[in-house]
Amino acid sequence: MSAVAETGVGELGRVVIVGGGAAGGRFADALRLGGYDGPVTLLGDELHPPYHRPLLSKEVLSSVREIDDILLNSEEDLAAREIVFRAGLRATGIDRPRQVVRTSSGVQVPYDTLVIATGVRPRVLGSAPLGARVHTLHTSVECLDLREALDGARSLTVIGSGFIGSEIAASARELGRDVELISSTRFALQNAMGPWAGARISRLHEERGVRVRPLSRVVDLEADDEGVRVELADGQVIASDLAVIGVGSNPTTGWLEDSGLEIIDGVIVDAHGRTADSRIWAIGDVARRREADGSTHRVEHWTSATEQADGLARHLLGKRPSPIPRVDYLWTDLYGTKIQMLGHLRPGATEHVLLDEKSRFIVAYTVDDRVVGVVAQGIAGRFMRFRVPVASGSRIADLRELAA
């Protein structure tokens, strides 16, 4: 094979991937596994090679695993595959006419094919005093900082009851800390999983001793040597040793501001991941895909990121797309139980409870009598039987049979 793959989209030449996370790392691997033997450079601002980020808020925070245990590729693996890995190097811009990526060190990295995979960064609350007592959690470094801080703490306030907030609350509670979980919605994880599943998750937290504060809004957050004070809109003040902010994320697109690429809460791409510049692609959490009906969709989940990486590699190498139907999938692990979701909630969706047991449930969501999402707890491997029905928008009666 020639060093430069000839594909349906032209020659790939020098492939540069910015972002050494799930999507970037997987894409580099998938190119090599797909037979591409041209130059591939993976450029990441973290110090570690790609790792299993979802485990940060679960087993790494709980000290069950260390960062070295969750690497997806070691530096040796990358070198053996002739993937040039540039760790600790931040891309600061793209010079499109010259086809180079500018970096924080001043080095310019030339490309023929550029893949943007810079993920997201946690949102912070206004002027929140991030530091020893107030944390966010997205990277290995942030996880180890929080873990160390938790070691010397008795109490933690978690602001935000989405995935990351819920997981941190559960991990800290399992470590024996007093935990307050501040939720802007009535129930934890309600925005992602709907009110019925959310109520079950709030109950799970409460049964384990987490104090959930529903429908609460933080108006002030202060920290000093003594601890943290979180003031809520209703005037209540929560004092604790530490706080974690888990109120969602923003796509990491600041470095692309003067690139001329279309950026609207993510890098706008087509169904394959291509931007308006035929040499530049975007995958993973940072990518906002334009659907056939003109709407756009961006997801922040592991499986989507890796599937987009695989899909793009296949496309660039001129291979057939995967026959597996594309549907959003996500999971979370709380107190040793797995909660999974396929599809996504749409406004006005109707809930249908298909299984309701103490530590297991299945709830489906329909719009116009067509299934758009399923959430379940405690059924693990059996869950994937719902993939095709969700992807094809089956009727609820078909799902009832599958759930039985």
Ligand SMILES: Cc1cc2nc3c(=O)[nH]c(=O)nc-3n(C[C@H](O)[C@H](O)[C@H](O)COP(=O)(O)OP(=O)(O)OC[C@H]3O[C@@H](n4cnc5c(N)ncnc54)[C@H](O)[C@@H]3O)c2cc1C
């Ligand atoms: C604590 C935590 C727990 C999670 N748990 C789950 C879960 O249970 N289930 C689930 O489905 N998903 C989970 N996720 C989400 C999942 O990890 C992401 O969807 C996935 O990592 C997205 O992959 P990505 O490659 O798009 O982005 P990332 O994995 O975030 O990788 C992006 C990389 O790009 C780097 N980068 C950013 N800007 C630059 C730049 N300018 N130059 C160079 N490098 C840059 C970043 O530092 C990062 O290393 C979790 C996320 C977190 C943070």
